[in-house]
Amino acid sequence: MRAFVWLVTLACLAGAQHQALIDYLERRLLAIEDRVSLWHEQTNRYAAELRELKQQMVAQLDNLDKEKEALRANLDGVGARVERVEREMDYMETQHGAQPCVDVDDKLVEQQVTQVKENNKGRYSRLSDCSEMISSIKAMKIVKKLGGAKGMWTKDVGGDSGKVYVLNGTDQGTVYEFSSLQEFTGSPDVSLARSLNLPSVWKGTGHLVYDHHLYYVGEQLTVVKYDLRNSSRADSAVFLAGDHVPAYGLSPETVVDLAADEDGLWVIHATRQNSPHISLAKMDAETLDLEQTWDTACPTENAEAAFVICGTLYVVYNSAQPGRSRVQCVFDVSGVVSGEEAPLIYFPKRYGTHSSLKYNPREQLLYAWDDGYQILYRLLMKQKLEV
Numbered sequence: 001m002r003a004f005v006w007l008v009t010l011a012c013l014a015g016a017q018h019q020a021l022i023d024y025l026e027r028r029l030l031a032i033e034d035r036v037s038l039w040h041e042q043t044n045r046y047a048a049e050l051r052e053l054k055q056q057m058v059a060q061l062d063n064l065d066k067e068k069e070a071l072r073a074n075l076d077g078v079g080a081r082v083e084r085v086e087r088e089m090d091y092m093e094t095q096h097g098a099q100p101c102v103d104v105d106d107k108l109v110e111q112q113v114t115q116v117k118e119n120n121k122g123r124y125s126r127l128s129d130c131s132e133m134i135s136s137i138k139a140m141k142i143v144k145k146l147g148g149a150k151g152m153w154t155k156d157v158g159g160d161s162g163k164v165y166v167l168n169g170t171d172q173g174t175v176y177e178f179s180s181l182q183e184f185t186g187s188p189d190v191s192l193a194r195s196l197n198l199p200s201v202w203k204g205t206g207h208l209v210y211d212h213h214l215y216y217v218g219e220q221l222t223v224v225k226y227d228l229r230n231s232s233r234a235d236s237a238v239f240l241a242g243d244h245v246p247a248y249g250l251s252p253e254t255v256v257d258l259a260a261d262e263d264g265l266w267v268i269h270a271t272r273q274n275s276p277h278i279s280l281a282k283m284d285a286e287t288l289d290l291e292q293t294w295d296t297a298c299p300t301e302n303a304e305a306a307f308v309i310c311g312t313l314y315v316v317y318n319s320a321q322p323g324r325s326r327v328q329c330v331f332d333v334s335g336v337v338s339g340e341e342a343p344l345i346y347f348p349k350r351y352g353t354h355s356s357l358k359y360n361p362r363e364q365l366l367y368a369w370d371d372g373y374q375i376l377y378r379l380l381m382k383q384k385l386e387v
Contacts, residue, residue, distance in 0.1 A: 130262040130310035131336075134327070134343045135382040142350075143374040144185055150205055150253070150355035153374050154367045155181075157260045157360045158211035158285070165209050165228075166190070166374075167216070170253040170355075173201040175214065177228070198226060199233050204254035205356040205369065206247075210265060210285060217256045223267075223288055237288035245270045247278055250304040250318055250353055258283075259308045262361045266308045276300050280313050280331060298329035305357040307366065310384070312337055314345075322352040336384045350375065 147168035154165055164178040176193035178184040183192055200218045207216040213234060214226040221239035226232070239256060246252040247270045257268040265283040267290065270276075274295040281293040298306075298315040304325065306315045315329040325347035330337060347354075352371035359366055366377040 131384045132310050132381040133312055133337060133384050134309060134314065134345060135380045136343070137345060137347065137377050138380040139378040140348050141376045141378075143181075143376055145373050146189070147372055149352065149371050150251075151369045151372075152205045152207050152356040152358065152367075153369060154207075154209050154358040155360055155363075156209045156212065157358070157362065158209075160362075161212070165214070166193070167202065167205070167207050170204055171201055173198045196228070196231060198224070200224065204256070205251065206254045206257035206268070207356075208258040208260055208265070208358065210260050213285075215258050215265070217258070221256060223256070223258070225288060235288055239269070243271050243273070245272060245275055245300070247300060248303040248305060249299075249301045250320070251355055254356075257306060257356075259306070259359065260361070261308045261359060262310055266313075268306050268308070268313065270300050278303065278306070278313075278315060278329075278331075280308070280333070282333075294331065294333055296329070296331040298331055304353045305355070307357045307359040309359055309361070309379075312384075314343075316347070316354060316357060318353045324349050325354055332384075347377070 146166065150170050151166070151168040153167070155161070156163060156165075162180050164181055164184040166176040166178070166184075168176070175196040175198060176190045177196060178187065178193050187193065198214075198216070200222075202216040202218055204217055207214065209215075209228070212227065212229050214224075214228055216224055216226065218224050218236075221244060223237045223239070224233060225235040227234045244255050246255050247257055247268055248254055255269065259266040259268055265285045267281040267283050268278060269281070270278050276299055278296050278298045278300055279293060280296060282291040283289070284291055296313060298313070302317045302319060303315050304318045306313060308314070311333045313331040313333075314327050315331075316325050317328040318325050327343055327345040330342045350370050351373055354368050354370050356369045357366050358368075364379050364381060366379065368375040368377060
């Protein structure tokens, strides 16, 4: 009997423990279900928020695309307005630019008109009867982009040949000859050109093609006259290298610059004696002798290039950070051009600074090299002041 009671007691105890375990497991399962339910609720909420955020982002992207298009249209309009304003500024500056520096012989100003004429003849008896000067830049045309930042291109300014010559760089020895301007513009590079290997390398960009000859400045300031028809060295002359300094502060590679006008060849240079101003000399195209030299008041500082028209030197200036090129100093060997008659010329703003400007008197064009771009400037001329 006791054994039976004992067994019943043990069974009751075992049943109570089993029920407690079941209750515990049920509570744990309920807690897990609650957490799973909370997780599902949070997941659904996060998914809904993510969908809403995605919709907002898509709407924002659409708005940004619309604003981008509107901004691009506005920028195009602003660019057009800026170009128009720049053209108007070019015109205004041409009409009301800063007073240029003009060198005038004081004795010529003080004398009577008739005495001026006689003195002018005495100063330079071989000056032609050319009486034109620049009024303004009529038009500009970018022909193409070929070569490096500095170089020179031109036609034969003393002959009737239509050939185009390209001298790329400031320290090379190969000239490229194109049969015409059309061939030059139509060629993607120099593959269509005739290559001419010079007897020595050139220095700077002060070269010139005149009457079937290339005149270039080599080492030790040697001016070489090279016959383009038979590819041979025709003559040479030597400047005193120790007496010369760069003619242009912004183009220090060009110590001597050769130019041509209606009356022949000129040499634009600077000497230690006349420093810091530019000097001008008349050169005999046959013998390379300097016939006469003038010391001008045109400073070398911030000068980038120069050219000669009808015996008048036009010096073009810029700034260390390339800006607007402008004619700021004029020197007339005949003394005819006065302060009132000096041109107020501003070049259209392009890429950098001109490394060379070559005047063609037959076409009244300036052949310019600007940061690798070959540019033509058509000039509008007027008569010098009658004296």
